[in-house]
Amino acid sequence: MLTATVLAGLSAMTCSQAARADDYTDLLDILRAKGSLTKGEYGTLLTKHLHHSHPSLDRDDDGPARSARGARGTSESGTGTRYAADMRHARTHDASPDVTPVFVDARDAANNAAASARSAHDSMLAAQQAVHDPGLVHVAKYVPGKGLTFQAGEIAINLSGFVNGFYTYNSPSTGQTVAGGVSTGAGGNKFDASAVRNGLLPAGLITKITTTQEGIDLAAVFGMYPGIDNATNGAFNANTGGSPVGLGTAGLDFRQIYITAGNKKWGTFKVGRDIALFGSDAILFDATLLSVGSTGSNAAPGNTSLGRIGVGYVYADWIPQISYASPVWHGLQGSVGIFQPLDEFNFAGDGSSATSTYHSSPMVQGKFSYDFTAGDLKGRIWAGFLAQHQQRLTSSILAQSTGRGATVEAGEIGTKLSYKGFEGVAYYYRGSGLGTTGLFFDGIAADGRKRDSEGFYVQGAYSVTKRLRLVGSYGVSNLYQGPMELDPDLVKRNESEVGALFYKITDWLQLVGEYAHTESSAHNGNKAKDNSASGGAVLFF
Template identity: 70%
Template sequence: MSARRLARIGAALVMGATGASMLDVAVARADEYTDLLDILLMKGNLTQAEHDGLLAKHLHHGHVPSPRAARVAASRRDDAPRQVAVAHHTELPGPVVIGGPTLDPSVLQARQAAASAADSARMAQAAMLSTQSALDNGSVVRVDKYVAGKGLTFRAGPIDINLSGFINGFYTYNSPAGGMPVAGGVSTGASGFDSSAVRNGLLPAGLILKLKTTQSGIDLNAVLGMYPGIDNAKNGAFNANTGGSPVGLGTAGLDFRQVYITAGTKSFGTVKIGRDLAIFGGDAILSDATLLSVGSTGSNASPGNTSLGRIGVGYVYADWIPQISYASPVIAGVQATVGVLQPLDEFNFAGGGLSAESTQHSSPMVQGKLTYDFKAGDLAGRIWAGFLTQHQQALTGTDIPATAKRGATVEAGEIGAKLTYGPAQAVAYYYRGSGLGTTGLFFDGIAANGRKRDSEGYYVQGMYNVTGKLKLVGSYGVSNLYQAPGENSTLLVRRNESEIGAVYYSLTDWLNLVCEYAHTQSDAHGPNSASDNTASGGAILLF
């Protein structure tokens, strides 16, 4: 054997001995490098082409892949450019020496990509923290997701700001059926003339602003409710609710019905101070379907801010009254509410000296109610009972001597229920009072001789949702006013009643179309009687 051949065999043995250890290092290095490339690809720091190019360079420069890396490489053999580079051993730049260990250019490029990715991640995190800090700033206003019927809610720091409201308009045709005038009656039957009007229904328009926050553990609310009409206003005893003035150059009236604050906690309950819907009779009118329509017109030839709906033909108007009231926490569906309210004058609504009047009040009106809300399967409902009392002082009347100091304590009670079962709903309500009067609080409640008149009334209402959008409603109601002891007022109203049928169609979440028919009749204690028929059609938008 020649010396040259021996040298070759020795060199081969040396290379074999060192190659085994280099293979182990290469396998480990291939695993780390392949993992790094995969991570950079998933993070989007490398494109697929860049990833495959770097992997090809790494394999080309003698690094033995791990079984995993070999499988990855084998699975990508459909990549023609990389396949050509590997199969034909395309020459790629060799290792780079930078004052020490040799760094493969592909490793250097991968490290640079990793450093760039880390910088991007740090910048993204800083931007996210900066954005979160800005959102937590009290000066940033957020908008809650809109829910139909709940208005628009904005959040400015710790304060919730809610805007809601409604607008309506109806064409109403009223046809009197004839009869003689009834003092204190609500029918227009004795007018003798048909009338057409474009008017508001029982609701005027409304824009309600509510502010809510929590301070020192106390939930606080402030409410401002503005209620303008669409017809010309006319100054009178009932302010914006007085019959209108259909004369050129007129302007609409504005009724600021709600101005109040509340403060409370879940465990203590809530105190309300300001002007809002009264406690007695409140549920009766809020359950009345004619809130969304017209009902009895009251006056159609010269419409005011609102119609009557079922006011005076089923319940006495609760009214919007200054008050300080307290509502307890709800316990097992039960809640109690009681309050002191601004006392109201006794009012001679019938006219002609038929009723007494008063303007002196040394004590407040007191009202209260108890409600029970429940749900049992498909049945849900509310049952309520309420009371009212007020002392009327210094009564004056045609049959009361001027030197007499006549007074009377008004008392009234009510009970009602509203039940919903599937698509059907029913309402039943009853009230009775002594000195309460009819239609409005203390309207004709005390006779001209200073004696109290009893009154009572009720209404029943049925509603059925034919489809998700179409709803049918029918209701009937009566309000009775009895004569006081020693009285014989034949012209005074004895009974107001009405029957109402309506169709409501929800065209959108906001817009409801309404068609309605109402028959109203008023009867006196004597022979006089009057009735009328009303047809209305229009729309109400609620947001």
């Protein structure tokens, strides 16, 4: 009696579960028909329901579960038939044909995606660590004209440089004595000369090492500037006139050795040897920097030609210094420094000028610049100054024991403007005791009194195409006699006209053709003139 009761209860439970299963399926059908469920939602819910309602029948008709049902006999045949019908019903209504629940597949896909993301993240971290690994060196993307940069951890090593060579034919048309003149005819020379030589620039190889430590940008720079012609010893070292004799060797001008420390917020300090402030923009914007200009000595060329040095500006020079450059504020920047004082030099010779080799105080230089852009117009305006006290002046008529001294003062102003393919430069300087051509060359008369000097140059350029550029310039440097001075052979005026074309072959290489006329005149009316034609190539990397 008890056994019969239990069997009846189990049968009722089974029927109740089947009914609930049928009701649930019907409910899903109704919701699907009303549009409350999407196809994907309907299939997912139905498959999940069937899976939980018949856990022993969750295999395909050909799977192990079906075999088990066959082994257990027909007591489950009704349930199995209903399950199979429901599965077919689910398939008919776009449910997944795989009885594995869709949410399980989604979960597995999500887990796989998360694993892939973790793997990609780990790879990225490994790559970043490799980039900053001090033991790994890689090359930064090359930018034309910016050199090659090798990155070793936090340290960057930049190598840049240039090489040039020109054939120059120089012909003095007038040759009279002009003491301190820059024309090749200034010494009375009237002989033509051919040379294969450097232009205003020698060759150059510059190494710059930079890093940032504790918020301070640090750099060390080494600049080597060799010439291609034989060198000879002289007052100007590698820049002295050359020696075209067999078995000679080229000269090396080690112009740059300095460090910098600072940042964009506080400015930058420089300690070492580099180009000075006064006159630096004048020479860097001079088109003859990439050509020859006034040749200087062409029969025996040294490391460089003169370009426009002494015929428009006084050479800035490369001078030991401790200087400071402020941060750039709306295009405005100021620089100031103390520099190794330079000797007063008698460039004209024959006792024309006083000399000095004693210096108890440094040279001081400063410069202000303003860079701006207004539409297609870009420009720079700058102004600079220089001051140095020359002590214990001596000359053919002035004894050192007299203790005569003089304070040299000079100022400059200039601008560079560019508009589309046009570019113009205008520059002017004036000094008292400054001299001409080089700093403190013939700046003080033999009696110890300062000579005034001034000069200017104007330059225009036009880019005909992206490759072809035409340039023309004119410049003058004047040296006036001191009070009550009478030195008839002393140079009064150096001037030159230059026309050049530059043709860019590649990002590195350009060809140059140039004509230059240089003229020097003395206070007594003596004149010296020369003409030169040059052609060559310049390579920058």
